[in-house]
Amino acid sequence: MARKKLKTSSKPAALPFEQPIEDVRNRLKELESLAGKTAHDLTEEIAFYQERLTTLTQEVYGGLTAWNRVQVARHPNRPLTTDFIQYLFTDFVELHGDGLYGDDPAMVTGFATLEGRRLLLVAQRKGRDVKERLRCHFGSSHPEGYRKALSKMRLAERLQLPIVCLINTPGAYPGVGAEERGQARAIAENIHEMFGIQVPIVVVVIGEGGSGGALGIAIGDRVGMMENAWYSVISPEGCASILWHSADGKEEAAEALKLTANPMHDLGLVDQVIPEPVGGAHAHPKEAMRAVADQIDLWLTELEKLPLDALLEARYQKFRTIASAGSLVTSP
Amino acid sequence: MAWRLGRKKKDMPGGLWSKCSSCGTMIYTKELVANQNICTSCGFHHTLNAQRRMEITADPGTFQEYFADLAPQDRLQFVDSIPYSEKIEKAQKKTGNADACLTGLCEVKGHAVAIAIIDFSFMGGSMGEVVGEKITRTVELAQEKGLPVFIFSASGGARMHEGAISLMQMAKTCAVLQRFRKNGGFSVSIMTNPTTGGVTASFASVCDIMIGEPQALIGFAGPRVIQNTIRQDLPEGFQRSEFLLEKGQLDMIVSREEMRDRLSLLLDYAAAGKK
Numbered sequence: 001m002a003r004k005k006l007k008t009s010s011k012p013a014a015l016p017f018e019q020p021i022e023d024v025r026n027r028l029k030e031l032e033s034l035a036g037k038t039a040h041d042l043t044e045e046i047a048f049y050q051e052r053l054t055t056l057t058q059e060v061y062g063g064l065t066a067w068n069r070v071q072v073a074r075h076p077n078r079p080l081t082t083d084f085i086q087y088l089f090t091d092f093v094e095l096h097g098d099g100l101y102g103d104d105p106a107m108v109t110g111f112a113t114l115e116g117r118r119l120l121l122v123a124q125r126k127g128r129d130v131k132e133r134l135r136c137h138f139g140s141s142h143p144e145g146y147r148k149a150l151s152k153m154r155l156a157e158r159l160q161l162p163i164v165c166l167i168n169t170p171g172a173y174p175g176v177g178a179e180e181r182g183q184a185r186a187i188a189e190n191i192h193e194m195f196g197i198q199v200p201i202v203v204v205v206i207g208e209g210g211s212g213g214a215l216g217i218a219i220g221d222r223v224g225m226m227e228n229a230w231y232s233v234i235s236p237e238g239c240a241s242i243l244w245h246s247a248d249g250k251e252e253a254a255e256a257l258k259l260t261a262n263p264m265h266d267l268g269l270v271d272q273v274i275p276e277p278v279g280g281a282h283a284h285p286k287e288a289m290r291a292v293a294d295q296i297d298l299w300l301t302e303l304e305k306l307p308l309d310a311l312l313e314a315r316y317q318k319f320r321t322i323a324s325a326g327s328l329v330t331s332p
Numbered sequence: 333m334a335w336r337l338g339r340k341k342k343d344m345p346g347g348l349w350s351k352c353s354s355c356g357t358m359i360y361t362k363e364l365v366a367n368q369n370i371c372t373s374c375g376f377h378h379t380l381n382a383q384r385r386m387e388i389t390a391d392p393g394t395f396q397e398y399f400a401d402l403a404p405q406d407r408l409q410f411v412d413s414i415p416y417s418e419k420i421e422k423a424q425k426k427t428g429n430a431d432a433c434l435t436g437l438c439e440v441k442g443h444a445v446a447i448a449i450i451d452f453s454f455m456g457g458s459m460g461e462v463v464g465e466k467i468t469r470t471v472e473l474a475q476e477k478g479l480p481v482f483i484f485s486a487s488g489g490a491r492m493h494e495g496a497i498s499l500m501q502m503a504k505t506c507a508v509l510q511r512f513r514k515n516g517g518f519s520v521s522i523m524t525n526p527t528t529g530g531v532t533a534s535f536a537s538v539c540d541i542m543i544g545e546p547q548a549l550i551g552f553a554g555p556r557v558i559q560n561t562i563r564q565d566l567p568e569g570f571q572r573s574e575f576l577l578e579k580g581q582l583d584m585i586v587s588r589e590e591m592r593d594r595l596s597l598l599l600d601y602a603a604a605g606k607k
Contacts, residue, residue, distance in 0.1 A: 174553030184552035188537035191506040212533040233499040243412040257495045323500035
């Protein structure tokens with residue numbers, strides 16, 4: 001399939017814990033540029049630093065804390081919805097508006113094609129540059145976004161197209177207008193109605209899965225998380241500010257909330273952790289997006305074989321049982 | 333999310349005298365209790381614990397408790413100032429209940445109903461696995477018995493200490509209500525002060541009828557969070573029942589004194605078409 005070139009951010013931004021990697025990378029660049037200008041043979045030294053870069057990246061990424069992963073999930077170069085649309089999907093036809101009040105730029109919906117399969121894409125948009133980020137409220141949807149998503153999902157149902165939801169939001173927008181127009185109700189209705197949508201739904205958390213804002217489009221027959229994504233009832237900063245009245249405790253909060261992909265999978269709350277290349281999705285966006293595409297393809301192929309009754313019953317049972325183990329214990 | 337709310341932690345009523353947190357009037361506590369925790373001066377509907385709510389809602393002697401044996405577990409081993417497991421014990425000692433939800437069957441003016449009441453006095457009525465499970469089982473019970481369901485909410489939202497497990501309770505409770513509605517069930521959500529976060533954004537907002545108690549704070553994000561985001565003063569009466577009614581987000585506001593009559597009348601209408 002024809003692949004379009006990715007727009008990359010102008011500045012490669014290194015996260016604080018990535019600095020040692022960045023230092024080696026810079027040293028390597030220096031040597032490489034020097035190699036052409038000097039008579040000295042730098043081959044050995046370059047090879048040494050190349051090896052060092054690989055092992056160091058593996059070391060650093062092998063020991064990420066929960067908070068480090070939250071930082072990776074928010075990395076400015078991490079592939080966003082717009083990148084997925086540009087690189088992974090073809091024939092994209094955006095469908096705007098909730099038909100009631102407005103068109104939320106933080107929620108993108110439209111027809112898209114993946115590996116020849118026609119589908120409906122519902123995806124949260126954060127925006128890459130400052131202007132776009134402001135317009136999208138940094139990926140925080142208003143009620144219009146959730147209502148737009150639901151109305152397009154109903155269309156997909158009528159057309160018998162499967163639905164793919166990509167989650168990337170710090171949370172639903174906390175604002176006056178959002179409350180006036182029923183933010184809570186819009187999210188609740190989406191969750192409620194998605195249990196009845198009569199086509200397969202697959203969900204992937206590609207960055208941040210911020211609470212109800214994420215769950216409002218996350219009722220899927222399969223739910224996956226990219227390796228360095230987070231999904232939680234509250235952001236680490238929000239949790240820290242409630243518990244300790246300051247965002248300083250965000251690292252402890254991230255740890256305590258068990259919000260990263262592997263613990264979420266161990267708790268049985270997501271079906272699959274989609275591995276990212278060593279160094280994170282921001283270092284190798286195409287490979288990372290490809291892995292997501294392959295997983296979606298696999299899941300849809302599986303789900304399309306299920307009769308409708310079985311599909312809906314399994315979706316119901318999945319959410320009926322996933323978070324019910326602890327409460328089966330009786331009180332003393 | 334369990335947003336911290338502006339109101340003082342002190343549960344009404346306290347000692348011999350209670351101070352109304354809305355108008356500041358000192359009220360003789362016995363009088364306040366006799367008045368269903370409604371301020372005798374300004375009419376503010378103060379929070380009721382679940383047992384008391386049941387007493388003023390159900391016909392005397394009709395309540396049969398179900399699912400009382402469900403107790404919370406600290407599956408994440410969550411520690412903030414103290415471990416979550418200790419927090420649970422403290423709340424259990426304080427309230428005499430295993431978690432923040434009282435569920436079962438009762439009659440309201442002769443109508444049999446399934447009922448779930450969230451208890452704000454237990455960790456701010458926050459929804460973890462047990463609250464989610466009890467709401468879900470109550471709806472399933474209603475389904476099995478062919479009864480309508482009433483859900484009274486008073487909650488700061490999802491319980492942070494249970495992480496994404498509490499988030500998934502939103503999905504679970506909506507799933508069961510979706511099925512209940514599809515099978516012809518009738519549900520009423522009564523939102524009392526305060527109902528916010530993941531509770532408002534799940535079962536409390538997907539019932540057939542949505543009722544607010546007067547002046548109840550009802551919303552998704554807490555007022556402080558919104559203020560910190562937009563850095564502007566919030567409009568007068570923002571997120572109160574009257575404001576929500578005006579914005580089309582509630583079916584009606586019903587005072588505590590009229591609640592039983594109104595619920596009973598709604599049940600008459602819900603049953604009328606089926607005959």
